[in-house]
Amino acid sequence: MAICAKIDTYEQMYLIRAFEERIAELFSRGELFGTTHPCIGQEATAVGVVTTLEPTDVVTSTHRGHGHFLAWTGDVQGLMAEIMGRATGVCAGRGGSQHLYAENFYTNGITGGMGAVGTGMALAEKQRASGNIVCSFIGDGALAQGILHEAMNMASLWDAPILYALENNLYAMSTHVRDTLAGGIVPRAGALAIESATVESDDVFDVIAAAEQAVEYVRENSRPYLLELRTYRFCGHSINDERAYRTREEEDEWQRRDPLARLAGALAETERRAIEGRCRARIERAIAAARNAPVQDLGDIGKGLWKS
Amino acid sequence: MEKLTVGRAIAAGLRKKLADDPTVYLLGEDICDPYGGAFRITRGLSSEFPGRLINAPISEAGVVGVATGMALRGLRPVVEMMFGDFIALAADQLINHAAKFSWMYNGAVSVPLVVRAPMGGRRGYGPTHSQSLERMLLSTPGLRIVAPTPRHDAAALIGAAIDDSNPVVFIEGKLLYAAEQATVSEHYDIAHTHPPYPAAVLNNAAGEQPNVTVVTYGPMLPVVEEAMTAAFNEDEVACEILAPSEIGPLDTALIGESVARTGRLIVAEEGPRSWGWAAEVVARVVERWGDRLVARPVRVAGRDLPLPTARPLEDHVLPGVETVRGAVEKVMLQ
Numbered sequence: 009m010a011i012c013a014k015i016d017t018y019e020q021m022y023l024i025r026a027f028e029e030r031i032a033e034l035f036s037r038g039e040l041f042g043t044t045h046p047c048i049g050q051e052a053t054a055v056g057v058v059t060t061l062e063p064t065d066v067v068t069s070t071h072r073g074h075g076h077f078l079a080w081t082g083d084v085q086g087l088m089a090e091i092m093g094r095a096t097g098v099c100a101g102r103g104g105s106q107h108l109y110a111e112n113f114y115t116n117g118i119t120g121g122m123g124a125v126g127t128g129m130a131l132a133e134k135q136r137a138s139g140n141i142v143c144s145f146i147g148d149g150a151l152a153q154g155i156l157h158e159a160m161n162m163a164s165l166w167d168a169p170i171l172y173a174l175e176n177n178l179y180a181m182s183t184h185v186r187d188t189l190a191g192g193i194v195p196r197a198g199a200l201a202i203e204s205a206t207v208e209s210d211d212v213f214d215v216i217a218a219a220e221q222a223v224e225y226v227r228e229n230s231r232p233y234l235l236e237l238r239t240y241r242f243c244g245h246s247i248n249d250e251r252a253y254r255t256r257e258e259e260d261e262w263q264r265r266d267p268l269a270r271l272a273g274a275l276a277e278t279e280r281r282a283i284e285g286r287c288r289a290r291i292e293r294a295i296a297a298a299r300n301a302p303v304q305d306l307g308d309i310g311k312g313l314w315k316s
Numbered sequence: 317m318e319k320l321t322v323g324r325a326i327a328a329g330l331r332k333k334l335a336d337d338p339t340v341y342l343l344g345e346d347i348c349d350p351y352g353g354a355f356r357i358t359r360g361l362s363s364e365f366p367g368r369l370i371n372a373p374i375s376e377a378g379v380v381g382v383a384t385g386m387a388l389r390g391l392r393p394v395v396e397m398m399f400g401d402f403i404a405l406a407a408d409q410l411i412n413h414a415a416k417f418s419w420m421y422n423g424a425v426s427v428p429l430v431v432r433a434p435m436g437g438r439r440g441y442g443p444t445h446s447q448s449l450e451r452m453l454l455s456t457p458g459l460r461i462v463a464p465t466p467r468h469d470a471a472a473l474i475g476a477a478i479d480d481s482n483p484v485v486f487i488e489g490k491l492l493y494a495a496e497q498a499t500v501s502e503h504y505d506i507a508h509t510h511p512p513y514p515a516a517v518l519n520n521a522a523g524e525q526p527n528v529t530v531v532t533y534g535p536m537l538p539v540v541e542e543a544m545t546a547a548f549n550e551d552e553v554a555c556e557i558l559a560p561s562e563i564g565p566l567d568t569a570l571i572g573e574s575v576a577r578t579g580r581l582i583v584a585e586e587g588p589r590s591w592g593w594a595a596e597v598v599a600r601v602v603e604r605w606g607d608r609l610v611a612r613p614v615r616v617a618g619r620d621l622p623l624p625t626a627r628p629l630e631d632h633v634l635p636g637v638e639t640v641r642g643a644v645e646k647v648m649l650q
Contacts, residue, residue, distance in 0.1 A: 066389070100422040109421035114388070118412045124378050125413060128385020128393075135341075135391060155409075158378025166370070304422075312423025313458055315481035 015279060017059070017212055018271045020082075021051040023287040024075040025268055027084065028243070030291050031074070031091060035247045041093060044105040047075040049242035050175055052267035054079045056215025057143060057173045057237070060223045064112065066129050066142040068122040071106045072175075072241075073115040076145050081110045088294035094301040101304055120146065120153030123172065127159040127232075130170035134230055141169040141226045149180030151196065152188050163232040164200045171226050172234045173219070181245045182253040197234035204234040210267045242266075322470050323493030326432075327357050329471030330394065333478045334365045337392060340478060342369045343379055344396030344432075354398045355434055355493050376405035380431060384414045384483075387429040392478055399445045400433035400487065407452065414483040415458035426481040430474070436489045436535040436586055437634055442625035448534075448587035448618075450487045454564040454596075460513075461564040463487035463534035466495045467506055467516035468561050476512035487563075489535025489586075503545045504557070513562035515570055520544065521554035528580040528647060530557045531571055531597055536584050536616075536635070543640030553644055563593060571597065572605045579610035580647045584640060589617035611650035614643040 028046040035044065047054065054075035061067065069076040077087055083098065090097025091105050099109055106117035116122050126144030133140040150156050151174075163170055176193065178185050197204035203225060207218045215237060222235045240262040244251050251259070272280055318324070333340045342358060348371045352359025362369040372379045376397060383393035397403050403410070414427050437446035453459050460482050464470040477484040499506055501518070508514035518541065519526060532540045537559045547553040556574050560566065575581050581601055583594035594615040601613065619633045 098422075099420060099424075102422055103420045107416075107420045109424050114417070114421075114425075116413060116416070118408060121381060121408060121413055124381025124409065125385035125388065127378075128382035128387075129389045130385070131382065132386045132389035132391045135386075136389075155375075155377045155381060158373070158375035159381060161373060162375065162378055162382055165373070312421070313419045314460075315418055315423070315426045 014271065014274055015283065017055060018275055018280070019283045019287065020055045020079055021212065021268050021271065022284055023084070023290070024051045024054060024078050026284070026287050027078060027087070027291055028074060030295070032243070032247060034295070040091060042104055043246045043248065044091065045072040045246050046243045047072050047241060049262065049266065050177060050239045051075055052210045052212035052215050053173070053175045053237040053239045056212045057145070057219045057235070059216055060219040061143055062140070064138070065140050066112045066126070066133065067114070068126040068129070068142065068144045069108070069113070069115040070119070070122065070145055070147060071117045072147065073108055073145070074105070077108050077110065077113065077115070080113050083110060084290050085294040085297055086110070088291070089298040089301055092298040093303060094298050095304040096298065096301040120150035120156040123150060123156045124159035127163045127168050127170055130163065130168035131166060134167070134169055139227065141171060141223065143171045143173055145173045145175060147180070148174065148176040148178065148185045148189065148193070151193065152180070157196075160197070160200050160202060160232065160234070164202050167230050168232055169226050169230045170232045171222050172232065174234060174236045175239050176236055177239050177241045179245070179254070182249070193236050194234065202232045202234055204236065206236040206238065208238050210237065210239045210265070212267055212271060319496045321493060322464060322466055322488075322495050322497050323355065323357055325470035325497050326464070326474050326488065327361070329474035330358065331361060331364070332471065333475055334361060334368055337478070339390060340368070340392045340394065341386065342394050342396065343372050343383055345372055345374055345398045347371060347396050353396055355490065357493070358396065376402045377409055380406035380409040381413065383429055384409060384427060387427045388417065388425055392428045394430040394432060394478060397431060397433045399441070400435035400449055401444050401447050403431065403433050403449055403485070404452070406431070410453060410459060410483070410485070411456050415456050418482070419458055427483045428481050429483040430477045430486055431484070432486045432488060434488045434490045436491060437623050437630055438491050440625055440627060440630065443622040446623040446630070448585070450485065450563070451587050451592055453485055454593060458483065459564070460484045460562065461487060462513055462561055463489070463563050464492070464561060465516060465534060465537040465559050466492060466497050467499060467518065467537060467559060468514065469499065470497060473513065473561055487534055491535050495538060503548070504541070509570060510567065515558055515560040517570075518557040518559070520548050521556070524554060526554045526556040526578050528553060528555045528582060528644065529571065529574040529578045530555050530582045530584060532557065532584040533559055533561070533563045533593070534586070536586050539635070539637055540584050540640055543637045543644070546637070547641060547644045553648060566597070568597070568600045568604070571601060575601055575605050576608045579608060581609065581613040582616060582640070582643045582647055583613065584616035584635065584643070586634060587618055588620045589615060590620050592617055611647050614647045616640050616643045
């Protein structure tokens with residue numbers, strides 16, 4: 009891997025890590041309203057998969073979507089303003105953390121639901137012969153939703169060009185995957201005649217290598233693919249989670265394999281510090297801009313409910 | 317000449333849109349030939365438009381979700397629910413997905429989705445295949461609920477729903493599939509307002525002042541017409557019947573104007589009495605035009621019970637011609 013690719017990848021991953029940590033601080037200081045689901049620790053799966061997509065492809069994501077959004081758009085200002093509830097946010101403060109939109113990028117807060125929506129999007133791209141594919145990020149928790157099985161069944165029957173990028177972070181909120189999921193993950197795809205693979209390592213370059221193969225398969229064959237990505241969130245499910253359901257030993261073990269720290273070690277100290285400084289400055293500029301931005305004009309609150 | 321039923325009219329509307337717009341796709345259980353759908357509405361269309369109709373697995377939630385994704389990316393999908401009752405299975409996709417995207421993304425996207433839902437009883441299908449579940453969706457901002465009657469042009473209505481940039485749930489009274497669609501009547505002058513989703517206005521006062529305003533929709537209209545014709549012939553009660561095709565969101569102005577003239581209001585629906593569409597209509601009229609009422613409004617609706625299968629039991633639960641006649645007496649005696 010060329011050093012420039014490492015620099016670029018580290019910058020994207022660090023941006024997500026620093027963004028999420030700053031969001032947590034803003035929440036603890038009472039500056040933010042509602043809740044949020046950080047992806048600290050899962051930066052490699054977000055950046056690794058998104059890196060392999062074309063800009064005209066389509067991404068759907070979940071309640072835990074900041075990392076995917078930043079990897080796709082790099083729009084720190086739009087995301088920060090959205091979470092801070094400002095008119096300058098990507099959805100003018102209507103959606104907040106869980107409901108984000110950018111060109112070809114859609115998130116929603118219902119577990120598994122976007123797997124079906126993404127499948128339909130893939131069929132539309134196929135109908136237009138656009139050559140685009142859809143990447144739907146899902147989590148291990150979504151496998152317990154019937155609609156995901158329904159959607160994958162239809163994707164296989166109807167040859168939808170969709171990559172289901174399944175981030176298996178071992179926990180659906182507080183409940184370990186062994187308590188919610190019978191059998192294996194990849195065998196579910198096999199039963200539906202969907203190609204699949206598991207990436208055991210969350211080293212970002214292992215993720216990129218596997219995602220490149222998966223994306224190429226989906227695009228060349230117009231077929232669905234399930235890519236299981238083993239990962240771990242170092243933070244709680246949401247900001248209101250003390251992580252009482254798992255041991256500090258388990259967390260420490262995953263922390264030792266932190267994909268961001270691993271990549272940091274491959275960079276020169278001065279280079280790494282420069283990247284981190286740039287990212288933090290972007291985030292601070294976004295916070296300052298959002299603090300100075302208005303909330304959406306209440307006279308506009310109904311706009312977009314009905315399209316003409 | 318074969319009579320034009322509401323069912324045939326819907327089929328004709330679907331055929332026209334399939335011919336005119338290559339982005340229109342039909343998805344549903346058993347909709348392709350030779351079956352042509354549980355109520356045979358799509359029969360022939362899969363042969364006429366190869367590749368444009370997709371037989372779906374029994375996955376109502378998944379199919380509505382897939383269709384929502386298709387709609388977000390430029391297609392105009394039409395989903396057929398085999399029975400409207402099954403829309404409960406797709407409720408999350410309608411309420412938390414299709415109805416939300418445009419607004420929650422600050423107007424950046426459109427969801428031109430149609431879900432056709434055969435609703436209503438009187439065919440002996442029992443508790444899970446006879447309900448009028450549109451009430452469950454009427455309170456979700458962002459969903460348009462449209463219901464044809466035999467006094468509407470159902471082909472034009474389904475065409476308007478497909479052209480709509482918003483998600484539309486299209487309520488098809490099962491009993492209306494075989495009913496003749498006619499916009500002229502020997503008993504009523506019929507007018508239409510508010511395109512593309514017109515209200516049908518039926519008046520038998522022959523230029524005089526009608527005595528009562530009756531508001532209804534969908535499969536209750538033929539019941540109301542029969543009752544009001546008898547009330548006119550036997551008791552000289554002249555009425556104005558208003559049957560909006562867009563039942564949600566509801567434009568109440570037409571109803572209010574009529575009530576301001578008649579002073580009396582009956583609202584009739586087939587679903588259970590409690591928490592229904594009629595309750596909302598009455599509330600709106602009372603709030604805004606209450607001082608024009610000369611009698612307390614009366615609701616006609618089903619009993620607050622599940623729908624039984626046996627015919628005499630179902631007849632007992634659903635509002636019929638006699639129920640409407642009773643409401644007329646009640647409102648005229650005041």
